[in-house]
Ligand code: HEC
Ligand code: HEC
């Protein structure tokens with residue numbers, strides 16, 4: 142679909158105000174609605190007419206991947222025992238505090254009266270918390286990363302990835318490529334800058350990131366309740382497979398090298414006009430922020446030898462399906478008979494509900510290290526290179542008995 146030109150955000154704004162919901166786009170008063178708003182109205186505005194979809198979608202990692210801080214969006218404990226990060230430098234510690242007017246991180250160097258303190262407020266939370274969260278703060282119109290993150294696997298506050306233990310750093314700017322993957326829209330001019338239009342952004346990877354800005358669609362459907370055509374919004378299911386994959390690949394195929402203005406790519410367009418993806422051979426690794434899913438998937442025979450496999454062959458973008466391995470295995474079954482598996486005769490019936498652990502094993506992401514005073518901690522993720530992993534399979538096979546109840550594979554099995 143060609144990029145749609147949106148006339149006005151005012152109708153969408155009116156819809157949001159009528160619903161009485163918070164408006165992440167900020168106060169549009171000083172904004173030139175034509176060019177700056179780009180016609181975004183926020184996910185909640187879609188709920189007016191797509192209620193069920195919105196209710197399911199709001200629980201997804203996409204929707205939750207950037208938010209304003211509140212007790213619900215931050216899973217970490219604020220009890221004084223837990224909300225301290227001690228470092229191998231005996232004179233440096235960090236405290237995370239829940240104050241009346243917000244959540245804060247403080248670096249404390251030295252002890253007692255002579256100590257030096259630097260405190261910054263958590264203004265934006267990034268990460269749904271599946272793996273963890275990193276926090277951002279504003280300084281004027283510039284956005285920076287905070288030194289302490291949260292690591293869900295161990296339920297602890299921890300040095301942010303890439304932050305050496307024992308050092309203090311409040312100067313890492315948050316550049317647009319980061320927000321392009323973790324938000325729907327920010328207004329900014331250059332990939333090199335961390336300055337943004339502070340009153341004007343849409344948090345979360347929300348509906349409009351995959352469907353395009355929705356103001357014109359909402360206004361049109363409201364004005365034409367009896368018309369059946371839907372001219373102003375993209376249905377990605379009707380895209381050619383490569384364009385549909387591009388839609389997901391802008392965020393799931395590594396950082397790449399952008400060639401146009403930040404946030405200018407629109408769903409339906411050819412991603413290569415906007416972003417040169419990293420060479421796939423360099424991405425032959427597992428990493429939350431490097432390899433990611435597409436390059437690994439494209440190495441798989443499933444992808445290479447079937448005609449139209451895309452990310453939505455297995456993923457429903459509107460629902461939280463994480464952990465439901467039986468459901469994912471049924472999606473394998475659209476192309477494979479269970480008995481085609483070379484281990485079917487040996488394995489019990491339980492294999493039908495778990496093709497995933499043997500053929501898409503969990504692996505450690507060795508690129509995203511959180512350094513602690515003692516060691517490094519790494520998250521794990523699924524390998525999208527769907528293949529035969531004989532060693533892992535041999536280890537896991539006893540977990541698939543023919544009769545008695547079975548325990549699903551655990552973290553330590555890999
Ligand atoms: C005022 C009501 C209204 C609002 C608000 C609204 N929609 Fe729709 N939308 C409709 C109607 C009516 C249809 C056509 C019937 C259907 O598919 O549900 C539709 C269809 C769609 C379709 C399918 C398009 C197609 O070609 O089949 C998509 C995608 C969509 N809407 C996305 C959104 C998104 C994203 C938002 C929020 C940014 C949104 N809608 C807000 C009324 C609305
Ligand atoms: C604008 C960037 C962006 C786009 C576009 C995008 N994603 Fe994501 N996706 C993310 C981010 C960021 C996360 C991690 C969210 C988190 O946990 O904080 C994620 C997480 C996921 C997850 C893991 C969910 C979970 O609960 O574990 C799946 C699956 C996924 N995306 C599939 C897709 C598919 C399929 C598409 C295309 C239809 C797509 N994504 C498009 C950024 C994006």
Ligand code: HEC
Pocket residue numbers: 202267268269270271272273274275286315316318319320322323391392393394395396429430433522
């Ligand atoms: C190229 C896209 C991309 C860029 C750039 C990017 N991320 Fe991510 N990030 C992702 C995806 C995709 C995931 C989820 C991977 C998964 O589900 O396994 C993720 C995961 C995360 C998580 C863990 C979320 C969870 O599941 O709990 C955090 C926190 C995070 N990113 C923060 C950041 C920050 C902060 C920046 C910039 C300084 C950044 N990311 C840059 C795509 C990106």
Ligand code: HEC
Pocket residue numbers: 184187188191194195198199203346347348349350351352376377378379453458459
């Ligand atoms: C990560 C990308 C992504 C996000 C976010 C997303 N969608 Fe979709 N949406 C898709 C894709 C892909 C399809 C096509 C699915 C298919 O054809 O199987 C689709 C299809 C649709 C359709 C029409 C097809 C149908 O099943 O009726 C509607 C309506 C829709 N989305 C609304 C929404 C709304 C409303 C939101 C937010 C609450 C939303 N979408 C968020 C990717 C996304």
Ligand code: HEC
Pocket residue numbers: 442443444446447450454469470472473474475476477496497500501527528529
């Ligand atoms: C769209 C169809 C399709 C889907 C969905 C699909 N595959 Fe495949 N897969 C294929 C094709 C085609 C081949 C190559 C021919 C063959 O070996 O059957 C293949 C090959 C394989 C192989 C052999 C790999 C090798 O290197 O020899 C395994 C294992 C496999 N698939 C497992 C899975 C699993 C597990 C899932 C679900 C997560 C899945 N497939 C989903 C089409 C698909």
Ligand code: HEC
Pocket residue numbers: 470473474477478479481482483484488492493494495496497499500529530531534535537538541
């Ligand atoms: C306990 C681990 C394990 C489980 C569970 C498992 N597989 Fe396999 N699978 C293997 C191994 C190992 C092979 C290679 C066997 C061989 O070559 O003798 C294999 C081979 C395959 C092949 C390739 C067959 C060929 O001839 O190229 C396919 C397709 C496949 N499995 C699909 C599945 C599907 C679908 C499921 C879920 C219903 C599944 N597997 C569950 C371990 C497993």
Ligand code: HEC
Pocket residue numbers: 389390393434435438443450451452453454455456462463464465466469472497501521522523524525527
């Ligand atoms: C053949 C099926 C299949 C295809 C195709 C597929 N995935 Fe997945 N994906 C899975 C399964 C299975 C999981 C594991 C789900 C779980 O553990 O709950 C997964 C997990 C994920 C996760 C979470 C990462 C993690 O480590 O937990 C992300 C992000 C993701 N997929 C994105 C994508 C994207 C983007 C594409 C397209 C490039 C894609 N997937 C294509 C089956 C698939």
